[in-house]
Amino acid sequence: MKILSISAEVAPFAKTGGLADVCGALPKYLQKLGHDVRVVMPAYQKVEHEYHTTNKYGLSALPGQLWVPTGVGVSPAGGFRGTLPGSDVPIYFIAEWNLFGRPEIYGYSDDAYRFAFFCKAAVELLAALDWRPDVIHAHDWHAAPLITWLATAGTQDDRFRNIPTVFTIHNLAHQGRTHWKIFDYMGVQTYGLAEENYDEVNFMARGIHHATMINTVSPTYAREIMTPEYGAHLDKLLHSRAFDVHGILNGIDTDVWNPATDTYIAHKFDTNSLEAKIFNKRELQARAGLPQRDDVPLLALVSRLDFQKGLDLMGHPLHMLLNGFGGGEAQFIVLGTGADEYEQMFTRLAHYHKDKMRAYLTYDAMLSQLIYAGADMFLMPSRFEPCGLGQMIAMRYGTVPIVRMTGGLADTVYDGSTGFTFFDYTIDAFWNAMYRALQTYYHNRPHWQTIQKNAMNQDLSWETSAKRYAEIFAWAIARARGW
Numbered sequence: 001m002k003i004l005s006i007s008a009e010v011a012p013f014a015k016t017g018g019l020a021d022v023c024g025a026l027p028k029y030l031q032k033l034g035h036d037v038r039v040v041m042p043a044y045q046k047v048e049h050e051y052h053t054t055n056k057y058g059l060s061a062l063p064g065q066l067w068v069p070t071g072v073g074v075s076p077a078g079g080f081r082g083t084l085p086g087s088d089v090p091i092y093f094i095a096e097w098n099l100f101g102r103p104e105i106y107g108y109s110d111d112a113y114r115f116a117f118f119c120k121a122a123v124e125l126l127a128a129l130d131w132r133p134d135v136i137h138a139h140d141w142h143a144a145p146l147i148t149w150l151a152t153a154g155t156q157d158d159r160f161r162n163i164p165t166v167f168t169i170h171n172l173a174h175q176g177r178t179h180w181k182i183f184d185y186m187g188v189q190t191y192g193l194a195e196e197n198y199d200e201v202n203f204m205a206r207g208i209h210h211a212t213m214i215n216t217v218s219p220t221y222a223r224e225i226m227t228p229e230y231g232a233h234l235d236k237l238l239h240s241r242a243f244d245v246h247g248i249l250n251g252i253d254t255d256v257w258n259p260a261t262d263t264y265i266a267h268k269f270d271t272n273s274l275e276a277k278i279f280n281k282r283e284l285q286a287r288a289g290l291p292q293r294d295d296v297p298l299l300a301l302v303s304r305l306d307f308q309k310g311l312d313l314m315g316h317p318l319h320m321l322l323n324g325f326g327g328g329e330a331q332f333i334v335l336g337t338g339a340d341e342y343e344q345m346f347t348r349l350a351h352y353h354k355d356k357m358r359a360y361l362t363y364d365a366m367l368s369q370l371i372y373a374g375a376d377m378f379l380m381p382s383r384f385e386p387c388g389l390g391q392m393i394a395m396r397y398g399t400v401p402i403v404r405m406t407g408g409l410a411d412t413v414y415d416g417s418t419g420f421t422f423f424d425y426t427i428d429a430f431w432n433a434m435y436r437a438l439q440t441y442y443h444n445r446p447h448w449q450t451i452q453k454n455a456m457n458q459d460l461s462w463e464t465s466a467k468r469y470a471e472i473f474a475w476a477i478a479r480a481r482g483w
Helices: 018-032 045-052 111-129 140-151 182-186 203-210 219-224 235-240 271-288 315-322 340-352 365-374 390-396 407-412 427-443 445-457 462-480
Strands: 002-006 036-042 066-070 073-083 090-095 135-139 165-169 177-179 200-202 213-216 245-247 298-302 331-335 357-360 377-380 400-404 420-422
Touching: 002 018, 002 111, 018 036, 018 135, 018 462, 036 111, 066 111, 073 111, 090 111, 111 140, 111 177, 111 182, 135 140, 135 462, 140 165, 140 182, 140 203, 165 203, 165 462, 200 203, 203 235, 213 219, 213 462, 219 245, 219 407, 271 298, 271 331, 271 365, 271 445, 298 365, 315 331, 315 340, 315 427, 331 365, 340 357, 365 390, 377 390, 377 427, 390 400, 390 407, 390 445, 400 407, 400 427, 400 445, 420 427, 427 445
Parallel strands: 002 036, 002 135, 036 090, 135 165, 165 213, 213 245, 298 331, 298 377, 331 357, 377 400, 400 420
Antiparallel strands: 066 073, 073 090, 177 200
């Protein structure tokens, strides 16, 4: 199959979360299955800056210009070409400095127009390359304008008529709401949806409505979003497409996240040398200025500090933990940035428990690697979690996750086998799961090591997930061709 992947983020070129990790890894594994995969994303300020300075990714400028028709006239755009690191998968960048030459990826009042332009430019890129994909894989609302155009105005364009689309929902909460006038800008004539207010366009709803097939990034999340609790007001629309909604668990790059070969951690180890993990714990304690004690459990959180992550459950249990109510002494490290209320909470806790806790309110990729390798337990009490990568990485490094059973957390962590889980979104439920983990750590070390090894041996690679995506792409193509 010829597959085009279109996304606002692709690691390592631009990243704010798991979306970029998926779009940077999945195409490589699809190519390994024999498919012709190409990727397109915007050329953000960082991308253009690196091209003009170090050009560490070896990008080259595309010849000529792309002429993008919009409601305000034909606009020029440029582009770059490169490959996904560690592969020969082509990646193309749409360059338009006024729209994408900004410090941040998102958060601007014209975001809907920025990504609508990006999607229409991607159409012109395909025409310039003289390459017609068999299927287009669009990620989240930023790529939904392309799905919308193909299902409306695109049906009158011989170059792109009847190309099937697969729409992947990474996070339903972000929907791309904007004014109806955007359709004049895109050259689209269509009708309103029940999920849209008067004079409003909801691109997430449009992607769900128009796509040939739909998937989310874990089986449990696919079921959850069809309920009012998790559906973000789109549950009825998703119910109407229930036959076409699938859940495919994200994977991780097991070559990159491998404690046996990782050069960024203090000491390499695997399931046969699990005792060597302790050297990473000592290094982490030393870096954090905490007492280097092998017998004290070190718990950790690496996360965006926002509402989704269940951080409103954490303050009191952490205070109990560090005061010894879990059955013994403990240490805690947090790494992340986000909402001011959570940063203040962790700052106050770290100040009160100076000899037991450190709060790093920043982004530090190197430190996060050491935390995954050196901590004993990893906390993810998420309110909702479409898939989650933190728990997978932690398990890969023998760091036992304590998670709430939601979304991908429920699909990857098994209570008492690969980690510890709780269901009710309450402080008591979270504390009870943490307490059970601590009791196992303190009093049943053989079972604790079994849990660590079970977690490390779990198949969390992209190989299985890529095969599932290939199946959905084939189903979408079959439907479009009437097979």
